[in-house]
Amino acid sequence: MVKSMTSFGRASNDEGSKYLFSIEMKSVNSRYLDINIKLPKNLIPLEEQIRKLINEKLNRGKVDVYINQKSYSSGEGLARLNLNLAESYYKCLLEIEEKFNVKNDITVSHIARFTDVIEIVEEEDNIEKKFEFLKPLIEEALEKMEKMRVAxxxxxxxxxxxxxxxxxxxxxxxxxxxxxxxxxxxxxxxxxxxxxxxxxxxxxxxxxxxxxxxxxxxxxxxxxxxxxxxxxxxxxxxxxxxxxxxxxxxxxxxxxxxxxxxxxxxxxxxxxxxxxxxxxxxxxxxxxxxxxx
Incomplete structure (x- = not known):
């Protein structure tokens, strides 16, 4: 069967699902299989599993994959405090106070707002649950690409x-x-x-x-x-x-x-x-x- 390397596929789940995702895949010609995946930060642990699904279906082509997470239920992650980073920020603020002789208005909320002092970490179980929702969508997008490649x-x-x-x-x-x-x-x-x-x-x-x-x-x-x-x-x-x-x-x-x-x-x-x-x-x-x- 002759297949082109030019193709496109899209899939998304219905509103009301626990996890809402939309997936777009497109491919053009390439000597080898070159997969480029763009996905939300909290889904990065799933990249290799996603790549494996694509490898099983496609042989050649430059494939761009875009995965968007429209929304997800609240409370699905855990807040993690980076104490070392918080301490570093605090020392920097004290140094600024001493150097420029300005009023010190440091509060807990001020330090907590700094980047990565407190971050939301997805629980491992929830990551796997999300893959259960993602997998059929990836397969649907790949199937649409396959049909276009054949045509x-x-x-x-x-x-x-x-x-x-x-x-x-x-x-x-x-x-x-x-x-x-x-x-x-x-x-x-x-x-x-x-x-x-x-x-x-x-x-x-x-x-x-x-x-x-x-x-x-x-x-x-x-x-x-x-x-x-x-x-x-x-x-x-x-x-x-x-x-x-x-x-x-x-x-x-x-x-x-x-x-x-x-x-x-x-x-x-x-x-x-x-x-x-x-x-x-x-x-x-x-x-x-x-x-x-």
């Missing part, structure tokens, strides 16, 4: 197969031209020699030999065979059930290599034009393959 992947597959048909037509045209190259070159060589050496006998064997040498240098039979083989490999790869993006990328590189070799051997303007069309189509396919998982 986009099928579109990519259909378009690539159409381009492969066009490439095949150009390859067949090149094959026909390649078969005619020795005969065409021999005729041109004979005409040119007759023009230069009027009334002088021409050594037909030598002309045939020269034509054979040129034909050998310009032979693209092997390249055509390999190019056709690569086209068949792409079609067969589309039938595989495993992720195929990297494999397709390699095959397309090999197709481009064969097209370049044919271009370097071309002695015919029509053949060169066919190769240009092939390379143009291969480049378009390569861009599409970059987005296949």
């Amino acid at each position: 986009e992947g099928e579109k990519l597959k259909d378009d690539i197969l159409l381009k492969l048909k066009d490439i095949e037509i150009f390859v067949n045209n090149i094959e026909e031209l390649a078969d005619a190259i020795p005969v065409t070159y021999k005729s041109k060589l004979e005409a040119r020699i007759k023009e230069l050496l009027d009334k002088i006998d021409i050594d037909e064997a030598r002309i045939a030999q020269e034509a054979a040498i040129i034909a050998d240098k310009a032979a693209v039979d092997e390249e055509i065979i390999r190019l056709k083989s690569h086209i068949d490999q792409v079609r067969k790869t589309f039938k595989e059930t495993e992720p195929i993006g990297r494999k397709l990328d390699f095959i397309i590189q090999e197709m481009n290599r064969e097209a370049n070799t044919i271009a370097s051997k071309s002695t015919d303007i029509n053949m060169t034009n066919y190769v240009i069309n092939i390379k143009n189509l291969i480049e378009k396919i390569r861009e599409q393959v970059q987005n296949i998982e």
